[in-house]
Amino acid sequence: MTQWERAHAGELTDELRAVASAEGMEPEVLRQKVASGRVVIPANARRSLASPRGIGEGLRTKTNANIGTSGPVVDLAQERAKLQAALAAGVDTVMDLSTGGDLPAIRRELREACPVPFGTVPVYEAFAEAVAAHDVAAVEPGRILEVVEEQARDGVDFVTVHVGVTKGVVAELRRRPRLCGVVSRGGMLLGEWMRRRGEENPLYERYDDLLDIARAYDVTLSLGDGLRPGSLADAGDPAQVGELVVIADLVRRARQAGVQVMVEGPGHVPLNEVEAQVRTAKTLTDGAPLYLLGPLVTDVAPGYDHITAAIGGALAAAAGADYLCYVTPSEHLGLPGPEEVRAGVVAARIAAHAGDVAKGIKGARRWDDEMSSCRRQLDWDGMTRLAIDRELVERYRREHGPLAGSPCTMCGEFCVYRVGRSPGEAEGTAGSGRAG
Numbered sequence: 001m002t003q004w005e006r007a008h009a010g011e012l013t014d015e016l017r018a019v020a021s022a023e024g025m026e027p028e029v030l031r032q033k034v035a036s037g038r039v040v041i042p043a044n045a046r047r048s049l050a051s052p053r054g055i056g057e058g059l060r061t062k063t064n065a066n067i068g069t070s071g072p073v074v075d076l077a078q079e080r081a082k083l084q085a086a087l088a089a090g091v092d093t094v095m096d097l098s099t100g101g102d103l104p105a106i107r108r109e110l111r112e113a114c115p116v117p118f119g120t121v122p123v124y125e126a127f128a129e130a131v132a133a134h135d136v137a138a139v140e141p142g143r144i145l146e147v148v149e150e151q152a153r154d155g156v157d158f159v160t161v162h163v164g165v166t167k168g169v170v171a172e173l174r175r176r177p178r179l180c181g182v183v184s185r186g187g188m189l190l191g192e193w194m195r196r197r198g199e200e201n202p203l204y205e206r207y208d209d210l211l212d213i214a215r216a217y218d219v220t221l222s223l224g225d226g227l228r229p230g231s232l233a234d235a236g237d238p239a240q241v242g243e244l245v246v247i248a249d250l251v252r253r254a255r256q257a258g259v260q261v262m263v264e265g266p267g268h269v270p271l272n273e274v275e276a277q278v279r280t281a282k283t284l285t286d287g288a289p290l291y292l293l294g295p296l297v298t299d300v301a302p303g304y305d306h307i308t309a310a311i312g313g314a315l316a317a318a319a320g321a322d323y324l325c326y327v328t329p330s331e332h333l334g335l336p337g338p339e340e341v342r343a344g345v346v347a348a349r350i351a352a353h354a355g356d357v358a359k360g361i362k363g364a365r366r367w368d369d370e371m372s373s374c375r376r377q378l379d380w381d382g383m384t385r386l387a388i389d390r391e392l393v394e395r396y397r398r399e400h401g402p403l404a405g406s407p408c409t410m411c412g413e414f415c416v417y418r419v420g421r422s423p424g425e426a427e428g429t430a431g432s433g434r435a436g
Helices: 003-008 014-023 027-036 076-088 103-112 122-132 141-153 167-175 185-197 207-217 238-256 271-284 305-319 338-359 364-376 380-386 390-400
Strands: 062-067 093-096 118-120 158-161 220-223 261-265 290-293 323-325
Touching: 003 014, 003 027, 014 027, 062 076, 062 338, 076 093, 076 103, 076 338, 093 103, 103 118, 103 122, 118 122, 122 141, 122 158, 122 185, 141 158, 141 207, 167 185, 167 238, 207 220, 207 238, 220 238, 238 261, 238 271, 261 271, 271 290, 271 305, 290 305, 305 323, 305 338, 323 338, 338 364, 364 380, 380 390
Parallel strands: 062 093, 062 323, 093 118, 118 158, 158 220, 220 261, 261 290, 290 323
Antiparallel strands: none
């Protein structure tokens, strides 16, 4: 049985109890959210997950890190290092997006080393040989579902499946061409396959079979945005909206089948349109957990796209997005290494937390208030302990030397907490030079 089915039956699973404890939520309240489909707990029935996560309404906004090889760069040791960098930076989930090398072997090794929910994009493996032979049309429809089941059997917790890329939706691209076209690899593979063969997307046409696989292994389906915008100019176009309308119906069908499901979103979106896109997606999909890539709010910052994504991600999370996929500094430029992975995770976590403060998620604001109290007291050890990136703070402290009770080198003896007392403060609470 899936987490959704067990929640419907009134069962409080071990995974659900662990998530409730981590979120500070009553297990029964969380059970009702899982039963409604507004929260998912990606946890393959074939493996014991060390650190389960809940994603959805009322929970802390989660973050994901994409790792994996490419055709030009196949280095399993580096992928292991990237996995450890993501985990050390506090990521909630990891996805293997490998497209080069022995894909099953890479996936299995990374999954075995991953204590948090682990996801994949099965269409990459299904098309790997065909892409190498420059003949995507050679892939038989059943092969895609075979790969989904193989990965489910291996213990993958969630999969991105581009089910909404249908012949009807793709036709919108011919009526209104895009500046950047189709930027999703999965969306492009399926779109090109349909164009060459004149057939419907197998994942859409055989959606019931896909649901059977997902239910058998309790694999959470992440309905991929194969037609997400890859530039500000393409945001909110008929193809993107049309795909979302198809996905909304597929969410309903997944819930009827007892399958956990979430929805993926854009992409590149102007800042002033982010909130509307989030609310539209949430409304159309009846509150299904929403998973966003960014969104990136400008197209002109290569090398800093972890920042453009964090800006959009914070606004999206505040508007109701539940799950942010990181973007690294090397986005649009090259395959990230461990340091880029770490920077991407930290930026995404900052965005997620800012959104949680705005949403009023339990405990979110308390974290900020505790940090502010430590700052007020010049408690550098406390500030280090509370920092979202403790490693960086420790390095700056080594380089710049602030000690407990002492000001930093920015202000020195001009430190406001050393010079005087703020209006309204009691005697002896400021200007004493003590850590407090």
